[in-house]
Amino acid sequence: MKKHLWKLGKTLLFWAILLLLLVQTNYVLRNKNLAEEVYCFYQEEPNSLDVLFVGASHIMCGIYPDLLEQNFGLKSYDCASSAMVLPQCYYQLLEALRYQTPKLVVLDASGSAFGDVKTGTAEYAHIQLDNFRFSANKIAAIYDLIEPESRKEYLFPLIVFHTRWKELKCQDLEPIVSDTRGAVVYTKQAVVGELPTLIPREDRTPLAEVPESYLRKCLDECRARDIPVLLLCTPTLYDEQTQRMYNSVDPIAAEYGVPYLNLHYSLDEMGFDLRTDMADEGHCNDKGAAKVTAYVGAYIMEMLGNNEN
Amino acid sequence: MIFTSLKFLTFAVLTLVGYFALPKKLRWIWLTALSVYFYLCVGLKYGVFLLVSLLSVWLCGLYVKKGRWVLVLTLLVNLGLLAVLKYAAFAVTNLNRLPFVAIPVPEFVAPLGMSFYTFLSVSYIMDVYRELSEPQKNPLKLLLYLSFFPHITQGPIDRYETLAPQLFEGHSFDYARCAVGLRRALWGFFEKLVIADRLGLLVDPIFAAPGNYNGMEVLIAIFAYAIQIYADFAGYMDIACGLCEVLGIRLTENFDAPYFSASVPEFWRRWHMSLGSFFRDYLFYPVLRSGWMRKLKKKVGDRKKANKLATVIALAVVWTATGIWHGSAWHYIAWGMYYGGLIIASELIQFKRHLPKPLQVLRTFLLVLFGYVIFRSDNLARAWEILVQLTRFGDSGANLGLDTPDLIVACVATAILLVHDILRIRGKRPGELVAALPLPLRWVLVYVCVLSVVIFGVYGPEYNAASFIYFAF
Numbered sequence: 001m002k003k004h005l006w007k008l009g010k011t012l013l014f015w016a017i018l019l020l021l022l023v024q025t026n027y028v029l030r031n032k033n034l035a036e037e038v039y040c041f042y043q044e045e046p047n048s049l050d051v052l053f054v055g056a057s058h059i060m061c062g063i064y065p066d067l068l069e070q071n072f073g074l075k076s077y078d079c080a081s082s083a084m085v086l087p088q089c090y091y092q093l094l095e096a097l098r099y100q101t102p103k104l105v106v107l108d109a110s111g112s113a114f115g116d117v118k119t120g121t122a123e124y125a126h127i128q129l130d131n132f133r134f135s136a137n138k139i140a141a142i143y144d145l146i147e148p149e150s151r152k153e154y155l156f157p158l159i160v161f162h163t164r165w166k167e168l169k170c171q172d173l174e175p176i177v178s179d180t181r182g183a184v185v186y187t188k189q190a191v192v193g194e195l196p197t198l199i200p201r202e203d204r205t206p207l208a209e210v211p212e213s214y215l216r217k218c219l220d221e222c223r224a225r226d227i228p229v230l231l232l233c234t235p236t237l238y239d240e241q242t243q244r245m246y247n248s249v250d251p252i253a254a255e256y257g258v259p260y261l262n263l264h265y266s267l268d269e270m271g272f273d274l275r276t277d278m279a280d281e282g283h284c285n286d287k288g289a290a291k292v293t294a295y296v297g298a299y300i301m302e303m304l305g306n307n308e309n
Numbered sequence: 310m311i312f313t314s315l316k317f318l319t320f321a322v323l324t325l326v327g328y329f330a331l332p333k334k335l336r337w338i339w340l341t342a343l344s345v346y347f348y349l350c351v352g353l354k355y356g357v358f359l360l361v362s363l364l365s366v367w368l369c370g371l372y373v374k375k376g377r378w379v380l381v382l383t384l385l386v387n388l389g390l391l392a393v394l395k396y397a398a399f400a401v402t403n404l405n406r407l408p409f410v411a412i413p414v415p416e417f418v419a420p421l422g423m424s425f426y427t428f429l430s431v432s433y434i435m436d437v438y439r440e441l442s443e444p445q446k447n448p449l450k451l452l453l454y455l456s457f458f459p460h461i462t463q464g465p466i467d468r469y470e471t472l473a474p475q476l477f478e479g480h481s482f483d484y485a486r487c488a489v490g491l492r493r494a495l496w497g498f499f500e501k502l503v504i505a506d507r508l509g510l511l512v513d514p515i516f517a518a519p520g521n522y523n524g525m526e527v528l529i530a531i532f533a534y535a536i537q538i539y540a541d542f543a544g545y546m547d548i549a550c551g552l553c554e555v556l557g558i559r560l561t562e563n564f565d566a567p568y569f570s571a572s573v574p575e576f577w578r579r580w581h582m583s584l585g586s587f588f589r590d591y592l593f594y595p596v597l598r599s600g601w602m603r604k605l606k607k608k609v610g611d612r613k614k615a616n617k618l619a620t621v622i623a624l625a626v627v628w629t630a631t632g633i634w635h636g637s638a639w640h641y642i643a644w645g646m647y648y649g650g651l652i653i654a655s656e657l658i659q660f661k662r663h664l665p666k667p668l669q670v671l672r673t674f675l676l677v678l679f680g681y682v683i684f685r686s687d688n689l690a691r692a693w694e695i696l697v698q699l700t701r702f703g704d705s706g707a708n709l710g711l712d713t714p715d716l717i718v719a720c721v722a723t724a725i726l727l728v729h730d731i732l733r734i735r736g737k738r739p740g741e742l743v744a745a746l747p748l749p750l751r752w753v754l755v756y757v758c759v760l761s762v763v764i765f766g767v768y769g770p771e772y773n774a775a776s777f778i779y780f781a782f
Contacts, residue, residue: 007484014752021756025763150770152315159315159769166714 022158028172030130030161031123036178038081038131041096044181049100051076051300054093054218055108055232056084057184061283062234062292063106065181072297076102078182081128083120086111086214088128091141093218095132097225103304105222106296109233109260110282112215113245116208118145122153130157186279187286195274196239201265204251205244212252219256230303231260234292235272237281261299263292270295310350312548313501313768320347325555333479340457340476340556341449347458348421355420358394359456362387366430367451370437370444380438384431391427395419399637422461424634428587429455433469435591442470450477459549463542465561465583472560480557485744490554493740495758496729497547502766504722505541508533510767511710511719516685519698521707527698529709531678534685536723539568542581566730571669573651573676584634588627596623617657624653635684640692644683651676718765 037060051074053059059080068074079096081088089111119125125145132138142154153159164172207215222229231253233246246262253260263270270291277288284292310317320343327339349356369383394417401412433454436442445451454473455461515522515530522530543564550560561583570576577585596602597619605622606615625646632645664672686692711719732739743751 010748017752018756018759021760022763025760029764153770156315158763162764162766162769165764166712 026156026158026161028168029164030157031126031164032172032176034082034127035131036176037078037182037184038092038128039176040178041077041079041182042099042133043177044077044100046099047101048075049077049102050074051104051106052093052096052100052102053078053080053106053108053182053232054089054096055080055106056089056111056114057082057283058110058234058236059106059108059232060182060184061186061279061285062289063296064183064185064289064293066183067290067293068297071294072301074297074300076181080108080182081124083114083124084108084111084128085114085117085120086211086218087118087145088120088125088141090214090217090221091132091137091145092128093221094137095135095141097221097227098135098137101225102227104228104230104300105218106230106232106300107215107218109215109231109246109249109262110236112207112211112249113238113242114208114211116210118210122150126154126157126160129154183289185286185289186283188279189276189285190237190278190280192237192275192278196237196243198264199240199243199247201247201250201262203240203244204248205241207245207248207252215249215252219252219258223256228303229256229258230300231258232296233260233262233264234284235263235267235274235278235288236283237274237278259299259303261296263295266295310347312545313498321552324552328556329482331479333481336479337450337453337477341453344453344456344458344461348456348461351421358390358420358423359426361390362426362430363448363452363455366434366455367445367448369434370451371446373434373438373444377438380434383434387427387430391419391423393417394423396633396637422463425464425466426455426461428466428584429460429469431591432466432587436469442468442473445469445473453477459553460560463545463549464581465546465549465563466587467561467583472558475558478557483557486557487555489740489744490551490556492551492743492755493554494548494551495755495762496739497544497549497551498762498766499722499758500540500544500547500726502544502762502768504719504726505537505544506767507711507715507719507722507765508537508540510715512537512685514708514710516687516691516695519691519695522698523703524699524701526707526709527695531682531685531695533719534681535568535674535678536726538681538685539564540723540726566733568674568677569670569730569734570673571666572655572673573648574655576673576677577648577652584631588631592630593623593627596626620656621653624656625649628652638688640683640686640689643689643692644680647680647683722761722765 051068053063053065053076055078057080060078060082063076063078065076065078068076077096077100079092081092084092089108093105093107114120129138129141129145132141139155142151146154219229231249233249236242243264246264249260249262263272266272267274272288272291277284277291279285279288310320324340324343327343328336331339345356348359365383365386369379373379373383397415397417401414404410405412405414433442433445433451437444445454450473453476454469457472457476460467512530512534515527516534519527519530546560546563550562553560563582563584565579565582567576567580570579602619602622606612606619609615609618628645628649629642630645631648632642635641635645682695683689683692686695709716729739732742743754746754
């Protein structure tokens with residue numbers, strides 16, 4: 001019996017060490033470009049956030065959680081990643097809600113314009129999914145979002161990134177850290193020619209099937225957990241067609257009874273200048289982000305009924 | 310299902326877990342089911358050919374005593390199927406070169422591993438006919454022997470008498486044997502993914518367009534191909550044998566440090582050994598002992614000369630068959646005849662072996678390299694182009710296909726393979742040496758090997774996952 005136990009223990013120890021080595025190798029070798037936004041979310045204390053922002057790069061560049069805390073006392077995090085389309089947002093939301101129970105979820109509505117896709121490019125999908133902790137939600141996300149022939153590359157990212165051994169730097173061995181709570185600061189200013197015409201808010205085009213269904217899934221999930229939602233669309237220089245898609249979120253928001261802040265129609269109120277406050281066509285720079293954060297913060301405070309604080 | 314795919318790894322784990330979880334009596338059924346599944350993964354239609362072979366071989370085993378015609382008929386069915394599916398297009402293409410001949414070229418695709426399971430079938434019925442083996446009455450058991458997944462795609466060509474009892478016996482789990490088997494399979498993955506597939510990145514472009522490279526680069530490619538094909542084939546064998554070792558089944562060894570052979574015949578006794586012994590037992594000796602050979606010997610009169618002539622004819626037949634077996638193209642036939650010529654020459658000419666052993670090994674290796682030029686080239690014209698290109702000097706400015714870090718990894722890994730084979734020719738078994746190490750050292754070695762495969766292995770979406778070279782044969 002002792003002999004068998006010794007063999008069993010030895011085997012378990014062997015595989016445990018091997019697993020640890022593989023996990024560490026995976027960490028060292030994987031592409032850490034833009035990883036911190038998703039990865040560092042796990043460093044937040046559980047159930048410590050008041051507001052959870054979920055969305056694409058528009059959120060990362062448009063909302064500064066530090067300013068929100070400084071000015072409104074709201075602790076928040078930008079659970080966002082580049083080109084994160086609404087299906088990805090749905091799994092990001094589920095992942096975030098495993099650790100946090102916020103007073104409000106702010107959902108990026110700009111994903112409504114991404115079309116009938118379940119992920120951005122493979123690189124962007126890796127940025128999000130590789131930085132998820134291993135869980136049933138991660139597996140569900142991979143099985144839902146990724147084509148069958150590529151799933152193994154997300155379940156075992158080493159398949160993709162093992163070739164990075166040639167380009168390893170010291171930073172790859174260091175822990176991923178971020179002090180911006182998911183925000184990305186752009187200081188550059190977009191070169192703006194003619195400003196796009198702002199179309200009437202009633203001018204809409206039907207949403208594609210995939211973004212609409214996942215937007216509804218997000219809203220259903222929050223409703224099921226009794227968490228209020230705010231839909232948000234940060235200012236952009238996009239064309240009229242994209243604006244029409246953003247406007248198409250209005251009837252869904254009305255159907256669910258959730259507010260929808262489409263900031264394209266609040267530029268004057270915010271004091272937002274599209275010529276000076278944008279970093280590029282779709283993202284705010286630091287000046288723009290400060291204005292958006294202040295405006296959204298005030299709106300949230302009002303929404304949460306905390307104006308007196 | 311390529312051995313180095315995640316799908317196969319999952320399959321292998323399921324195989325092992327299921328095998329030891331089931332009662333001993335049912336284990337061979339489990340292996341049969343998995344082998345059939347493995348085979349049908351390639352395509353359901355290919356199962357038909359396997360079924361035809363199985364039925365003919367099974368019936369032949371049962372009724373071979375009724376007369377020699379049963380054996381002949383079964384050989385015709387099995388070798389005929391192989392000939393039609395694998396060689397019809399080649400034969401018709403060549404016939405069409407004759408004036409006034411215009412036959413439509415058939416577009417058959419030979420089923421996976423057909424060359425191997427046909428040879429397994431032939432060896433079984435011949436052994437039953439010669440009363441070396443008992444006929445198998447249970448067709449499912451015979452199906453397992455023919456389709457056993459570790460050997461159906463690339464061999465080894467195991468004899469029924471040696472392999473079948475092991476397959477049908479339910480083996481108990483043995484911790485030490487399991488560790489030895491898994492370490493061997495790991496070494497196989499190292500050979501295939503770190504060495505063979507990496508060198509393939511260098512070899513393929515040079516053999517595809519040798520005109521773009523200078524003589525030194527072409528020479529490097531030929532040398533690299535020698536390492537690639539060995540690491541590829543031996544890697545497959547180590548994975549297959551390692552997995553079988555865990556199950557308690559010992560497959561026939563196919564390699565024994567072949568590049569350390571002092572002569573070409575010795576090389577072929579150390580390279581693809583099961584194919585060599587198959588041709589020896591089922592072609593060479595039958596040709597040598599055939600009625601027409603006896604008549605020919607009688608005509609020659611002088612016994613010594615007659616024996617020499619018979620051996621030369623039998624060798625010529627064997628080596629032409631070896632060439633044809635490897636593929637339906639002239640360069641394979643030329644390659645077989647090249648080796649046939651060398652081996653016949655070594656039979657006829659008694660070399661005074663005054664060369665020191667290392668030089669004999671070098672001479673053999675150079676002859677083998679020349680053979681690879683014929684073997685690896687797409688056709689004979691390309692082989693000639695490569696040989697001509699060897700004489701061209703000057704900077705080609707071409708990209709070698711591997712950058713410096715990859716070349717360093719390839720060299721270090723090849724050096725490890727060299728050490729492995731040096732140990733073998735010194736009569737030591739690397740697997741046993743590792744098993745004798747103290748536990749911490751053994752684990753470190755295994756971890757280093759796993760991480761080497763994971764990090765330095767050539768796989769993933771950046772690469773076109775290379776199939777094992779011998780899958781094609």
